[in-house]
């Protein structure tokens with residue numbers, strides 16, 4: 001937002017407090033760059049109360065632990081300590097400002113309503129003469145600046161993306177400060193926060209899948225640009241292969257900035273592959289803007305008529321969906337991938353989301369909450385916007401009456417069943433022809449593959465045609481109401 005240069009570093013001995021939040025990186029971080037002009041007190045506050053019911057779930061905490069560890073090591077190499085504190089950010093930061101004679105506080109701006117409220121509380125708690133300076137760290141452009149010719153906001157992606165592409169290209173990333181003049185303060189130990197699970201330890205799949213932290217994010221970025229960007233236009237729809245960037249958690253936690261990803265893609269790619277990849281980054285930017293302009297997007301359907309839709313409340317079906325026991329293999333594969341590694345392929349996010357909302361007629365809010373709790377990349381802007389898109393309740397969304405058929409989707413995008421075989425071993429021995437809908441397979445095929453429906457693998461919890469009709473009926477009733 002208000003960047004200052006690095007001129008005059010530490011000449012007057014003034015102390016700036018760098019409040020790290022969801023910008024856990026040193027490179028292309030305008031906040032640390034501004035703070036580095038003097039001596040730096042680098043702080044992360046675990047403020048669980050600030051987010052209320054949106055407080056971090058287990059997957060978020062698992063990631064945060066690794067990211068803070070990595071940030072602390074990077075800061076140390078540059079000459080500063082990372083001070084860890086737990087409690088109210090407003091109180092902790094105001095106290096540190098007073099005790100360490102801090103003259104300015106720098107932070108990355110958050111888009112989430114609770115982050116914005118926290119910023120207001122911190123600004124209010126600071127002593128007279130010390131300002132909270134917020135910097136853009138999570139988006140390509142200042143949130144809210146991409147507007148229609150008449151100054152309105154965009155609710156639809158396509159014109160938003162067109163307007164974004166007509167802007168100046170995103171600024172070139174700035175390097176990490178070479179040297180920091182750190183100021184020490186009393187700190188909690190990271191281990192004492194118990195951010196990772198012990199008993200039960202459910203994180204084996206997380207450890208196998210992810211390398212956390214700024215250096216690991218850059219390694220992943222480099223790998224994707226070299227190995228998969230060229231195939232992205234088709235590859236991004238194939239969940240059984242590793243052809244998307246898997247950068248989303250690094251972006252959510254700010255280990256990478258969107259501008260770094262944008263410029264890396266421009267340097268490595270060209271043609272259709274580059275165009276499609278940058279369009280996805282613009283979806284990220286679009287979601288950020290939608291949240292900025294509609295802070296309640298995670299709480300209620302954007303289209304007011306959908307607030308009257310009679311969703312079903314069915315804890316048993318919801319639980320079967322969450323646990324990947326719906327009896328529809330592509331849905332179960334996705335939900336189990338999510339549980340095991342804290343991430344799900346985008347195509348399958350759409351399929352599982354649609355199945356919950358349409359075939360089970362359970363509100364998107366339930367799905368949004370579950371994803372929030374279980375994703376390592378759980379990002380309020382993208383998650384809420386995407387759920388409303390899938391559900392048909394958003395301003396930009398597919399029509400409610402367009403119901404994804406999970407079997408057709410599965411046969412199209414996981415033709416050989418590689419993805420299903422990986423995550424649903426109970427049906428792994430079925431031939432590709434039957435793996436997408438085992439309930440349609442002849443008895444001898446099932447027997448040969450060791451599948452006993454209702455015993456080794458569930459019968460579908462809803463007949464797809466019936467689920468679809470029920471959803472359309474609810475939609476018609478809502479329209480008539």
Ligand SMILES: Cc1cc2nc3c(=O)[nH]c(=O)nc-3n(C[C@H](O)[C@H](O)[C@H](O)COP(=O)(O)OP(=O)(O)OC[C@H]3O[C@@H](n4cnc5c(N)ncnc54)[C@H](O)[C@@H]3O)c2cc1C
Pocket residue numbers: 236244245246247248249251252280281283284285287344345346347349350353371375377378379380382383384386387390
């Ligand atoms: C129901 C639902 C919920 C979702 N929840 C989240 C979420 O909480 N956090 C999240 O980051 N993404 C979410 N997405 C969007 C998308 O699924 C993920 O961003 C993507 O799967 C991440 O994998 P990737 O990094 O390999 O993506 P890539 O295909 O490599 O794309 C590169 C980057 O572009 C952005 N991007 C890609 N697709 C989308 C999209 N459809 N919308 C917005 N940005 C996109 C992401 O930042 C991503 O990291 C959700 C999608 C759906 C359908």
